[in-house]
Amino acid sequence: MRCPYCRHADSRVVDSREVDEGQVIRRRRSCQACGRRFTTVEEATLAVIKRSGVTEPFSRGKVITGVRRACQGRPVDEDQLALLAQRVEDAVRATGCAEIPSHEVGLAILGPLRELDEVAYLRFASVYRSFTSLEDFEAEIEALRRTESPPAPPAPAAPAQRHPSGRSVLALEPAP
Numbered sequence: 001m002r003c004p005y006c007r008h009a010d011s012r013v014v015d016s017r018e019v020d021e022g023q024v025i026r027r028r029r030s031c032q033a034c035g036r037r038f039t040t041v042e043e044a045t046l047a048v049i050k051r052s053g054v055t056e057p058f059s060r061g062k063v064i065t066g067v068r069r070a071c072q073g074r075p076v077d078e079d080q081l082a083l084l085a086q087r088v089e090d091a092v093r094a095t096g097c098a099e100i101p102s103h104e105v106g107l108a109i110l111g112p113l114r115e116l117d118e119v120a121y122l123r124f125a126s127v128y129r130s131f132t133s134l135e136d137f138e139a140e141i142e143a144l145r146r147t148e149s150p151p152a153p154p155a156p157a158a159p160a161q162r163h164p165s166g167r168s169v170l171a172l173e174p175a176p
């Protein structure tokens with residue numbers, strides 16, 4: 001890594017630490033020639049391929065900007081937006097592809113956004129899926145109703161109730 005002060009080509013790593021749960025590595029380097037120190041940041045590339053074919057680095061900030069617009073006037077705070085963007089990034093990284101089409105980023109947003117706020121989800125989906133008619137909204141709302149509770153994080157399994165006799169009984173079984 002070239003020294004940003006004197007342009008010397010050799011530097012020595014004096015410290016390196018992982019940030020962002022290991023997705024970023026920061027290295028503190030010391031120039032072999034002038035002795036000055038500088039920092040480099042290493043991050044696995046995650047590129048988004050836009051419809052135009054142009055690629056750009058994945059950005060949580062862009063996810064947040066897009067979602068924030070859909071959340072206007074809704075009870076969604078910045079922390080929730082940041083968490084959503086983190087979930088989107090995790091989902092995108094989990095695909096194992098270094099380059100992903102932008103529409104897949106949109107897809108990855110839909111799930112967490114629906115859990116966050118259904119109105120914001122509808123707004124976002126209407127733009128993202130180019131709704132052109134009331135019927136499109138109706139169909140989406142219908143789909144929302146059908147899956148009222150989207151896949152939530154697994155709840156701890158309710159312990160099976162034991163009947164005094166020792167037999168397992170269903171928790172929902174009406175009491176005799």
Ligand SMILES: [Zn+2]
Nearest residue numbers: 003006031034
């Ligand atoms: Zn130097």
